[in-house]
Amino acid sequence: MNHDLQKPPADSFERIQIDASHAERITKPSLSFWQDAWLRIRKNKAAIVSMFLLLFIIIMAFVGPMISPHDAKTQTITHANLPPKVPGIEKLGIMDGVGVLAGKEVDLYEMKKVDTYYWFGTDGLGRDMFSRVWEGTQISLFIAFVAALIDMVIGVAYGGVSGYYGGRVDDVLQRIVEILYGIPTLVIVILMLTFMEPGITAIIIAITITGWIGMSRIVRGQVLKFKNQEFVLASRTLGATNGRIISKHILPNILGIIIINTMFTIPSAIFFEAFLSFIGLGLQPPEASLGTLINDGYKLIKFQPHILLFPSIIISLLMISFNLLGDGLRDALDPKMKD
């Protein structure tokens, strides 16, 4: 608290006028909610890596079968049960076409006089596993995306109506959900599948028949929360219609949570499809998904581990990426976590 004896220039003590608006100037550029979210997720390395990995897998699911020299459906019996062989990498001692036959390691390609390359090997019918794995990925992704989309649409509509209109409507809708919620998903899915013709449609219906409930509960909760907040009441006092309130005030606020929830629905749909196919309730041959491929591979694990290996790796990577991306999105979009 000492008195500084510095000597400032004489004109220093002139009074100045400061424009009040100058003080109000906000130094940080203002970011929209989505720009802010993007900045956050960009810092999350795991989410970014997952995003690129997912992109790669999705592209490969379509491009993979095309770039392979072999067709997924052609059965070349003489080329059955070949281990993977990739040009270039084969020199490293892995994926070089060497497999175990009667307890001895032999180059099966040489033995069977195959002079082409099967990057992921072949299955018991001599089909190219590379093409099959990517086509299976395509089917699995298709089922998961469609199921997630249907869950989202039904869930948002049901939850939105229930929450927004409230009263008697909400009461009735919620009693129905309360009962449906008590029914274990697994049980209902299996029941539906024993009842329906197996196929992609049946699996999608089975997955979505209870899948939307989670989304509807979340959406209802959010709508209830926002519909009574001051900015909605203010807008209503100014004469806004229901449509405007829903589209301009409520929807933008709950969009983040809808996206996050959908992000987590996708991997669980992938899992359920694979699970059903694995216990034999899913797709029937010749259709193949990652689940049926894993099921095929499981039966041959002792002799042809490569048939199990590749679809397992792809499904695991898919699930991990979707979950990490979902986590990243949740951290970026959930205002509660904002620092």
Added chain:
Amino acid sequence: MAKYITRRVFYMFITFFLIATATFFLMKALPGSPISSASKLSPSQLAVVEAKYGLDQPIPVQYAKYMLNLAQGDLGNSFQFKNASVTDLIIDRLGPSMLLGTQGLVLGVALGILLGMIAALRQNTVWDYGSTFVAIIGISIPSFVFATFLQYWLAVKWELFPVALWKDGWMSSVLPSIALAMGPLATASRFIRTEMIEVLSSDYITLAKSKGATGFEIAFKHAFRNALIPLVTVLGPLAAGLLTGSLVIEQIFAIPGIGEQFVKSIMSNDFSIIMGTTLFFSAFLIVVIFLVDVLYGIIDPRIRLSGGKD
């Protein structure tokens, strides 16, 4: 609280009744005859067999009978295993499934809590990243993929454990239990981590610090209990996950449990076992979810006295 429990029990019965009804009619609508050797029998022989199972009566009568029997705990007789009662078949196979389920749940939840605690207390360190990684793997890798690889490496390649079947006593249960534990482990550790981090930043933890509590006291005396109580709420979904897991894992390890029998009966169209097991699973999950809610009310002092939550 009593009012809340009554209401919940009422809903439980409605749910169960609906499931039973839906199951019955879905089974009736199924294509194909439940009688395995139907094609080999002459029409008159078939009629005799059908009469024996009551399949010749009108559907409403069959339904009423089924429901009446159900009320007495009788799930009917199997079509495959000559007249064996489905209730007995389920009870016979309960043992291995229960053992695996309990071991998997206890192992998974205990390890999950440990990992989640470490991650939260050592946030943004190698410990945190490590346990988060394990949790992501546990959530992401499908149990049947994980089980298959456990079986391939630990049993087939390294011969540390029996490959399959229920012949080597407790050793046979190790690998399937580990495979089942992955889900609960991942769920519990993610849950505890989030809860702990939230609790650790709460005002009452700051107050505890300002009293001079040590890091250990903060973590265990104050934070742990508050983070643990909400974990009860995920026990319901965990139990459902265990059931799902048991279907594939019992299959992979050839364990004579309920799940394996269920999958087999789906393959062979054995209606009575499918219906019986479905109802058994539903009842199990409904009761678990109910118990979890009541338990939550009991251990959380905020709910204990202020009545039920809604």
Added chain:
Amino acid sequence: MEKILEVNDLELSFHTFAGEVKAIRGVNFDLKKGETLAIVGESGSGKSVTTKAIMRLLPESSSEFKNGQILFNGKDLTKLSDKEMQKIRGKDISMIFQDPMTSLNPTMTIGNQIMEPILKHRKLGKAEARKVAIDLLRLVGMPKPEARIKQYPHQFSGGQRQRIVIAIALACNPQILIADEPTTALDVTIQAQILELMKDLQKKIDTSIIFITHDLGVVANVADRVAVMYGGKIVEIGTVDEIFYNPQHPYTWGLLSSMPSLDTAEAKLYAIPGTPPDLLNPPKGDAFALRSDYALKIDLEQAPSFFKVSETHSAATWLLHPDAPEVEPPLAIVERMKKFPGSRYYEGTEGGTY
């Protein structure tokens, strides 16, 4: 009077995603035995951070002491190990928090929560500690303490919970009690009760209090001395009379003018224009200059140091520099100064009643 706490040139920063936030930028003050020092200022001025820094309650991963000392009975608290600090917290220095609804552990009985520091620091047995806890509850005015000690926080009202928090803070007869806006979250009537309680307790147990608030009405009620904080610095410090009736810093003028008062006839309440400074890039000169009607050219270039007004009163504003032009404070302030002997507007002889 004996100084019990001395804060010298304290500088503290937070490391955030956006960069280094200089939350405290050179804070000096001291606390004497038995006195109540109020720290006032708007949100984000650094008043809460200062006290949390004294208690060392800031997250170690993101906060950093850049400079300065916090001397408690001659010991520098910034240099103590965690273990040594734990021995001081709750025993010598304790704290009351803003929101009583969230500051008690919801799954622990209040008895156990009050007994925790007693068992920890006073080395008493469980039964004795229980007795002390009941006495404390009675001291803070909780009816039927024997029965209520077994209850959980959700069974108490907000005001009662704050009484419990106060009981916890007083459990070991601390030398310093830090109250971080203890009445902000309470109803006005309950506020008055809690303030009365605190004044009453201070007489009984002779502790020094640091009272943080943004409510000047509360300050007038409880404080002996007042420190005004702005932008991570103390801008004016003095006795309660000096701050209320002879303020020197334009920010203090603004604060006092924005306080509603019964004897000013003005219908319109004054509001300080603009927003608090961004502490990510704190301004070079006087942090308040941009919002001030009394800014000088030098304010934008150089931060003012403290100028002494009296033995107990000093303010950091260039307006007190001998070369500075004389300015006319706002009318409401001039009215106040008229009552203060020693101010340049003092008139009459009736003295500074308040």
